[in-house]
Amino acid sequence: MKRIEWIDNAKGILIILVVIGHICAWLAYDTYPMKWIYAFHMPAFFAVTGILYRYTQKHRRPFGAAVVRLAEQLLIPCIGFEVFGYLFDGILFGFSESPVQMVTTTVTEGFHYNLGWYLVTLFAAEILLMITLKITEDSRILYALCAVSYLSACYIPVTVIIRICTAYLFLLLGYLLKDRFENPVPAAALLCLAAVSFCAYRNIRVDLNNGILGSRKLFLPGAVCGTYFIMYISHFINMSWPGRHSLIIMGVHLPLMDGLRKFLETR
Numbered sequence: 001m002k003r004i005e006w007i008d009n010a011k012g013i014l015i016i017l018v019v020i021g022h023i024c025a026w027l028a029y030d031t032y033p034m035k036w037i038y039a040f041h042m043p044a045f046f047a048v049t050g051i052l053y054r055y056t057q058k059h060r061r062p063f064g065a066a067v068v069r070l071a072e073q074l075l076i077p078c079i080g081f082e083v084f085g086y087l088f089d090g091i092l093f094g095f096s097e098s099p100v101q102m103v104t105t106t107v108t109e110g111f112h113y114n115l116g117w118y119l120v121t122l123f124a125a126e127i128l129l130m131i132t133l134k135i136t137e138d139s140r141i142l143y144a145l146c147a148v149s150y151l152s153a154c155y156i157p158v159t160v161i162i163r164i165c166t167a168y169l170f171l172l173l174g175y176l177l178k179d180r181f182e183n184p185v186p187a188a189a190l191l192c193l194a195a196v197s198f199c200a201y202r203n204i205r206v207d208l209n210n211g212i213l214g215s216r217k218l219f220l221p222g223a224v225c226g227t228y229f230i231m232y233i234s235h236f237i238n239m240s241w242p243g244r245h246s247l248i249i250m251g252v253h254l255p256l257m258d259g260l261r262k263f264l265e266t267r
Contacts, residue, residue: 012239015246039200040226043170050174059133078119081251125167159211181231189232192225
């Protein structure tokens with residue numbers, strides 16, 4: 001599929017916000033800029049993937065082949081980035097655990113060296129989306145599923161469920177609202193900027209990795225409005241290079257930041 005410039009720009013803006021958010025977390029926990037970024041940046045990434053389903057029609061491919069291709073795109077890089085982080089940290093600062101221990105702790109405690117939780121969550125949510133769209137593309141049913149997903153994320157206090165339901169929700173919203181995201185209205189974008197800024201100020205820091213959404217009344221409007229605003233500015237800000245390489249940046253920036261932190265601590 002031919003690359004879509006505004007989509008690449010949106011991914012570029014979002015991956016830069018991811019890096020800035022992690023820098024904020026490193027320097028000062030729960031600052032307002034960090035809360036503002038965390039209010040929407042990961043849901044917006046999910047929404048971008050949902051938008052792309054309108055272009056790629058991935059759900060119309062044979063299901064088995066689509067799942068295998070999805071695993072190649074998400075799970076294999078996820079494993080590769082975890083191995084990169086383990087080797088990078090071990091070579092520079094010494095191996096604190098054996099490869100077997102690293103695998104064991106990754107399985108039992110989660111990923112240490114990259115945003116693997118995001119890739120695994122996206123994999124699961126995309127499978128749900130493909131199954132859904134193979135059954136129906138009726139927008140009324142899809143919006144009803146959005147409501148079910150959000151209520152599940154809000155009222156089932158299990159981190160994995162919160163992650164997958166939130167991802168599925170924003171995949172659906174990206175798919176349903178593709179035309180609105182592709183042709184955003186300037187006045188609406190400014191209102192959305194004000195809305196996400198207010199929601200970020202009033203809510204606690206959203207942390208999807210740990211299943212923290214904060215206020216049910218503030219999370220969804222903040223995430224949707226933040227997504228809309230990013231889609232709007234992506235039509236004017238050229239961030240296509242980081243957008244085209246967002247997966248690599250996502251996979252390597254945390255090990256690099258952690259290495260820099262350890263280096264500075266030894267000085």
